[in-house]
Amino acid sequence: MILATWNVNSLNVRLPHVVDWLKTNEPDVLAIQETKLMDAKFPRDAFSDLGYNVEFYGEKTYNGVAIVSKHPINSVSRGLALQGTPQQCRLIEAEVNGIHIMNVYIPNGQEVGSEKYLYKLNWLDHLFHHFNENHANTTPIALLGDFNIAPGDDDVYDPLETRGSIMVSDVERASLERFREWGLSDSFRELVKESGQYSWWDYRMAAFRRNLGYRIDHIWVTDPIKSSLKRAWIDKAPRKLERPSDHAPVLIEFV
């Protein structure tokens, strides 16, 4: 079974890339973030024409998530309610092949200490409580998506230059570590130990060409999946295309 995650930064613009990529890679499940599409405008047919089912949760201009799957998508649930703030479309979850798929677009946070940063930490708190209340770490769960956090110093191009900044700060990392303590493992790091492996490169400063990246897109899994992991990789090919997303797909294979 192959699970994948990809922040496409506008499904409208990226649909040709996504369709080509699905044809080439044929994952069982693809979790998409930043569709930036209202549900009424979601290109469902583009996926069904390829033999994929799709469930989505979107809004105008920002955010938006979708689960694409060869298999039936059951028990779909959308959203994460935070008191006092309007809902943003950042979470969609479902059962696929006996696996609980949780597709997240964790807030970027903009700058450490900003209002958006506090929202990011608050959102992570709510996500963690949602885990504690609704799930057991003995069941097959994949938490995947754009986490907007580089878990370790090997996951960023320059740990000294970026130290303490957004996606790297100790507080963000500590918030994410709770999920590890709860029973999730970073599947990529279970299998790949090298540094310099990134999933996001800023559009600016020729960051991709210079490999000035961050590994912020993740597939974190519980032990039933971890114990059968075969492969984990980042597919940089779509990042090299004309008009690419700033993120590359991340994949795992397990039996």
Place this chain on the structure above:
DNA sequence: ATGGTTGTAAAACAA
């Protein structure tokens, strides 16, 4: 510290 780029959508804002 600022700026560099892309997407949305029509001037900023988010990333």
